[in-house]
Amino acid sequence: MGLTCLLCQNQFKELNLYQLFRQKQQRLICYDCYQQFENIQKNTTRCQFCQKKLVAEAVCNDCRRWQIIYPNDCLKNTACYQYNLELKNLIRRYKRYHDASSCEIFVALIESELKKKQYDYYVCLPSSPKHSQERQFDHIELIFSKIIKPTSILTYVEQQHYQAQGEKNRQERLLTTQMFTCQDFKFDKYTRILLLDDIYTTGRTLYHARDAIRKVGFLGQIDSFTIAR
Numbered sequence: 382m383g384l385t386c387l388l389c390q391n392q393f394k395e396l397n398l399y400q401l402f403r404q405k406q407q408r409l410i411c412y413d414c415y416q417q418f419e420n421i422q423k424n425t426t427r428c429q430f431c432q433k434k435l436v437a438e439a440v441c442n443d444c445r446r447w448q449i450i451y452p453n454d455c456l457k458n459t460a461c462y463q464y465n466l467e468l469k470n471l472i473r474r475y476k477r478y479h480d481a482s483s484c485e486i487f488v489a490l491i492e493s494e495l496k497k498k499q500y501d502y503y504v505c506l507p508s509s510p511k512h513s514q515e516r517q518f519d520h521i522e523l524i525f526s527k528i529i530k531p532t533s534i535l536t537y538v539e540q541q542h543y544q545a546q547g548e549k550n551r552q553e554r555l556l557t558t559q560m561f562t563c564q565d566f567k568f569d570k571y572t573r574i575l576l577l578d579d580i581y582t583t584g585r586t587l588y589h590a591r592d593a594i595r596k597v598g599f600l601g602q603i604d605s606f607t608i609a610r
């Protein structure tokens with residue numbers, strides 16, 4: 382039976398591809414399209430902390446900077462895919478049209494990797510209220526909630542609060558100003574939390590989320606998981 386690829390709209394046969402890969406994404410998108418997504422887990426050389434693709438070094442420039450701010454306490458991130466053009470386009474399409482098929486493709490692309498992660502709490506990073514209002518839903522949480530049960534404890538701090546901070550330069554403000562507040566939920570102090578986000582860019586938002594959670598007294602392990610790096 383022929384299937385229609387949700388990305389290129391070409392017809393493809395389920396049987397052959399299913400025999401080859403036996404994975405859900407091959408029933409949604411064709412093999413040619415699937416190959417455009419570069420699975421980071423298959424790369425040999427990557428940053429030991431954030432999984433950025435590297436040529437030789439073991440720690441990327443972003444994480445070197447974090448090592449200075451958080452000595453011996455770098456966030457351990459698992460990223461699924463290289464943030465290449467295909468992934469960028471799919472994220473853009475999803476954010477613009479909120480289409481169910483993009484969401485389904487993301488779920489299929491990350492499901493097996495995310496299911497390997499056993500944590501007590503899964504916390505999605507909230508997008509700015511302005512953005513989620515425009516989109517009528519939190520796009521990131523919608524993807525992840527189809528795989529795990531998210532715990533909503535973080536609130537985005539409005540941008541205006543930053544700007545009131547006077548003459549600090551932009552770089553300094555980016556590093557020091559908190560982006561999130563965490564509600565004091567009844568967690569067991571020593572459980573494990575996995576932060577979830579779409580793209581790991583510099584790691585700033587994830588580090589800020591971790592700071593916010595620790596600020597309310599959480600002493601357990603906090604790691605992160607992103608669709609792309």
Ligand SMILES: [Zn+2]
Pocket residue numbers: 386387388389390391410411412413414415
């Ligand atoms: Zn295709």
Ligand SMILES: [Zn+2]
Pocket residue numbers: 428429430431432433440441442443444445
């Ligand atoms: Zn890194």
